[in-house]
Structures are given as C-alpha cells and as structure tokens.
Amino acid sequence: MINNKSLKTAILFRLVIPLLFFVIIDAVLSYFVTTHFVDQAYDRWLLDSVNSLAQEIKINNGQISVELPPAALEMFNWDEQDQTYFKINSSRNLLLAGEAKLPEFSTSGEMDWSQPVFFNARFNAQPVRIASMRMVFSDTDEVVYIHVAETMNKRNAMMVDILLSDLLPQLALVLISGIYLFSGLNRGLQPLHTLAKQIAGRSARDLNPIPETHVFIEVKTLTDTINTLLQQLTDAIETQQRFIANAAHQLRTPLAGLKLQAERALREQDIHAMQPALKQLQTSADRMSHLTSQLLVLAKSEPINHYELHPVDLAELTRQVCIAQVPKALQRDMEISLDNPPASIMILGDEILLTELMTNVLDNAVTYGHQAGNINVKLLDKPAPMLIIEDDGPGIAEAERAKVLERFYRIPGSSGDGCGLGLAIVKEIAELHHADVTLAKSAELGGLLIKVEFSGLVAD
Incomplete structure (x- = not known):
C-alpha cells in the first residue's frame, strides 16, 4: 500500500488539532463557569424580588394577609425580555397571592430553609428559574412560602455573549496560528524541496556527496545517510x-x-x-x-553481496572438506590428519562459501607442501570456534604474509600454476563471516599455519 501522506499536512494536523481540542475544552469549562456566575447575578435579582414581596405580608388579628399595591405588581411586568411570576402560599396550602400552578420546591420538614432555595423548572411551557423563601411568624403558628419565577432569556443571552466574547478570539487565534504555521512549514521544508531537486537533477553517474550547506540538523541526518549510501555505491x-x-x-x-x-x-x-x-x-x-x-x-564473496546466514555445523563441514581433498593428497603421497571434536560446533554462516574457504586452504597445503608430507587439521570450540590448518611445506616469509592475502599476488619464484586468488578468497569469505585469518609458521610441522577464528557469528 502506497502512503502519499504529506509531512506538512501531518505536522499541521498534529499542531492545529490539539489547539482546537484545547479551545473546545476551554469552551466547555467557560460554559459552566459562565453559567455559575450568570446564575449568581440574576439569582440576586430574584432574591430582591422575594424580599420585596416579603415586606408586603402583614398579620392582622392573627391572620396573614398580602397587600400588593399596583406599583408592586408593575414591578413584575416591566421587563421586556423575560416574564416574572410569583406565588405566596401558607403551610396550610392556602394561596395568598400569585400563580397557583407555579412550581415550588419541596416543603417537607427535612428541607433546610435557613437559606433561600434556587432551582430550575418549567412553567407555561417555558424554562424558568425560581427563588423560594420560607417565613415564620412568631405571632402565629402558620408558615409562609414565597416563590418568584423568571424566564431565562436574559440569562441565556448573557451566557451566549460571554461565551462568544471568549471563544471568538480563541478561534481567531487558532486560525492565525494555523496560517502562520502553514507559512512557517513551507519555509522550514524548503531545504527538503531543494534537496529533492538537487538529487533529481543528478545523472546516474554522479555519486558525489550531497553538499550540506544551509541544511538544518534534522535534514543533515538525512543527507548524511544518503551520502553514506552514495559512498557505499561508489x-x-x-x-x-x-x-x-x-x-x-x-x-x-x-x-x-x-x-x-x-x-x-x-x-x-x-x-x-x-x-x-x-x-x-x-x-x-x-x-x-x-x-x-x-x-x-x-x-560471490564481495562485500556488496548480502547473505542470509543459517546455522552450520563447522565440525561436519570440516570433515567433508578433508574427505574431498584426500584423492589429491594421495596423488602426492601426503597424509591429512583431522583432530575434530566429537560434538557439533554450530556457527552462523553460508555453507557454500565456508566450504570454498576450507577447500582453498587445504588445496594450498596440498599444492605447496612437501611430497609425502603431512597436513594437520584441527578444529577447536573454545574460547571460540577456530580452524587451524598447518603443513610441512616451505611456508611463507613474514614479510610476504600480508601480501599473499591480496588478490592476484604470487610470491616471486613460487612453484605451481596458481593465480594468487586462493588466500584472497579465504580472507574475503572470512570477513563476510566476521572471522579473523592469521598466517604464521607451524611450530609442529615447520611449514605454514593458517588459523581462522569465528568469534562473531556463533549460533545459539
């Protein structure tokens, strides 16, 4: 599946969407805070109306009566935005004044009436806010409840005004920030576009490093990686x-x-x-x-090739290679001895290349060893898997040992018709397997000793 997602779009989404999320969270919090303080402000006005009605309640001859002058009634009708209703009733459920059907809060004895009570309800198919207060007169056993209700148009209008005054600047800030971020991203990503144009304008033969002038640190990581790849290709x-x-x-x-x-x-x-x-x-x-x-x-053993390495039994592979070299050794009356541990020695490697490595080393020993001579092959498993092959031939002078590992190098005056590739192949195959090749003089046979130590790719 091809992913054509834009880096610029991804960055914008990761920056702008959190901003919008925070604006939404702020709007929700602002709504509850605004509702609280708007209710507090208008509830004080409702309470003032309740207190005004409370002043009109009189006791005459032990009877409670409500005397509301026209001016007091006009107070409930002057508002053009909201409608105000009231109700005054006694503990005997006697309506003293106002709207009989106006909802009221629970008047059970368990209710704490030490403070005025505010609650929301519906009246005449409209949401209303109601303030209720209880009055107890010492001259009589009767309790009076005063309820004042008001529709919520002014409250809602004020909440909308406050929320808009808070939310609109934030949305404008998000919009301006988005435009600024978009512009900044265009400028910030310009080095990538320039880099893309430089690479696209190159010929297939131009493998020179990409210049890193005027490149940001993050882009420099990319150019360093590309330059490393170009160097590997070169x-x-x-x-x-x-x-x-x-x-x-x-x-x-x-x-x-x-x-x-x-x-x-x-x-x-x-x-x-x-x-x-x-x-x-x-x-x-x-x-x-x-x-x-x-x-x-x-x-095949070039470092540019890549192999999938598998567990290989080095002991069994060494035994097979020695058996394969026996016919050639018999032609020269040579004896190959193998000191092989009984247990398997597992390493990670390519079986074909490892076979070629051992074959080249043994072939050199047979070719350049003395007639009717001896070749000793040892395989050790500690401290690391190690292959040692030594012969009784003329050996290689210390000054020549590094050179014979190079391609097509032959020791001057050496016998045979080789082309100088055998030990070079051994070295490169060993490097592919993270192994070390050492050439020395054999202390036991007097000829050449070749040691290959497999310390990097030991199989579990």
Whole structure:
C-alpha cells in the first residue's frame, strides 16, 4: 500500500488539532463557569424580588394577609425580555397571592430553609428559574412560602455573549496560528524541496556527496545517510570495476596460450607431433577453468553481496572438506590428519562459501607442501570456534604474509600454476563471516599455519 501522506499536512494536523481540542475544552469549562456566575447575578435579582414581596405580608388579628399595591405588581411586568411570576402560599396550602400552578420546591420538614432555595423548572411551557423563601411568624403558628419565577432569556443571552466574547478570539487565534504555521512549514521544508531537486537533477553517474550547506540538523541526518549510501555505491562500483579489470587481465594469459597452442596444433600434420600442443591446450584449459571458478567465488564473496546466514555445523563441514581433498593428497603421497571434536560446533554462516574457504586452504597445503608430507587439521570450540590448518611445506616469509592475502599476488619464484586468488578468497569469505585469518609458521610441522577464528557469528 502506497502512503502519499504529506509531512506538512501531518505536522499541521498534529499542531492545529490539539489547539482546537484545547479551545473546545476551554469552551466547555467557560460554559459552566459562565453559567455559575450568570446564575449568581440574576439569582440576586430574584432574591430582591422575594424580599420585596416579603415586606408586603402583614398579620392582622392573627391572620396573614398580602397587600400588593399596583406599583408592586408593575414591578413584575416591566421587563421586556423575560416574564416574572410569583406565588405566596401558607403551610396550610392556602394561596395568598400569585400563580397557583407555579412550581415550588419541596416543603417537607427535612428541607433546610435557613437559606433561600434556587432551582430550575418549567412553567407555561417555558424554562424558568425560581427563588423560594420560607417565613415564620412568631405571632402565629402558620408558615409562609414565597416563590418568584423568571424566564431565562436574559440569562441565556448573557451566557451566549460571554461565551462568544471568549471563544471568538480563541478561534481567531487558532486560525492565525494555523496560517502562520502553514507559512512557517513551507519555509522550514524548503531545504527538503531543494534537496529533492538537487538529487533529481543528478545523472546516474554522479555519486558525489550531497553538499550540506544551509541544511538544518534534522535534514543533515538525512543527507548524511544518503551520502553514506552514495559512498557505499561508489565503493561497490569501484570493486566491480576492479574485479572486471583483474578478471580480464588474468583471463588474457590462458586465452592467449590456448590460441597459441591451437595454432601450433593446426600447423602440425602428424597426430603424434600434435601431442605436446594438445597437452598444453589441456593444461591451459584446466588453468582457465580453475581461474574462472575462483573468479566466480571471489565475485560471490564481495562485500556488496548480502547473505542470509543459517546455522552450520563447522565440525561436519570440516570433515567433508578433508574427505574431498584426500584423492589429491594421495596423488602426492601426503597424509591429512583431522583432530575434530566429537560434538557439533554450530556457527552462523553460508555453507557454500565456508566450504570454498576450507577447500582453498587445504588445496594450498596440498599444492605447496612437501611430497609425502603431512597436513594437520584441527578444529577447536573454545574460547571460540577456530580452524587451524598447518603443513610441512616451505611456508611463507613474514614479510610476504600480508601480501599473499591480496588478490592476484604470487610470491616471486613460487612453484605451481596458481593465480594468487586462493588466500584472497579465504580472507574475503572470512570477513563476510566476521572471522579473523592469521598466517604464521607451524611450530609442529615447520611449514605454514593458517588459523581462522569465528568469534562473531556463533549460533545459539
């Protein structure tokens, strides 16, 4: 699935949406706070009306009466936005004045009437706010309840005004912040666009590092990664070009020999006279076959290749390689001894490449060891898996040991028809397996000792 999500859009969403969320939370909190204080303000006015009505309650001859002059009644009708209602009744459920159906709070004895009571209700299909107060007269046993109700138009209008005055500036702030963030992101992401244009304008052969001038630290991390990749590609291409050049150079000699011997054989009329040329043809073909095989292994062991490593039994693999080299050793009357632990030694590796590593080391020992000589192969498992192969041949001088691990290097005056790739292959395969290769003089046989220590990829 292709993800075309914009980085700019993602950043904007992560910045603006939290702002909107905070504005919503603030609006909700503001609503409750505003409702509380608006109710407090208008409840005082309702309480003033209740106190005004309380002053009109009189006691005559032990009887409670309400005398409301016209001016007092007009007080409840002067408001153009809201309607006001009142009700005065006694504990005997006698209506003394006002609206008989006006809702009232519970008048049970459990109610605390030490303070006025405020509550919301509905009257005449409209929401109203009601203030109730109880009056006790010492001259009589009767209790009087005063209720004043008012519709909530002014309250609602004031709440809307306060909320809008609080919310609109915040929304404007979010809008301005969003525009500023959008503009800032465009400027901030400009180096990425410039970098993209620089890379898109390059040719496929231009692997020079990307310049890091005027680049932010976050973008510099990206350019460093790209430059590292470009350097790896450059190294890989150089390695391939060097390999192709070396291969062409090494193949040129046996191919020229094949051509020369073929021309020589064609000039001969007698089949017996062709025998030396044909023998040289076979030798050149064998050498070219061996060289081609080693070149292919060398190409496969290049560091640019990646392998999925699997557990390999190093003990069993060593035994099989030794058995495979026995026929060649018998041709020279050589003896191969194997000191192999009985238990398996598991490492992570590529079985084919490890086989080629051991084969090259043993092949060198058989090729350059003394006639009817000895080769000792030891495999240790502690402190780390270690392969040791030593022979009784002429060995390698200390000054030459580092050079023989290079490609196509042959010791001057050395015997055999090798091409200088065997130990180079051993080194590169060992490096792929994070192993160390050491060349030394064999203290036991006097020839060359090669030690390969597998310390980096031990299987569990």
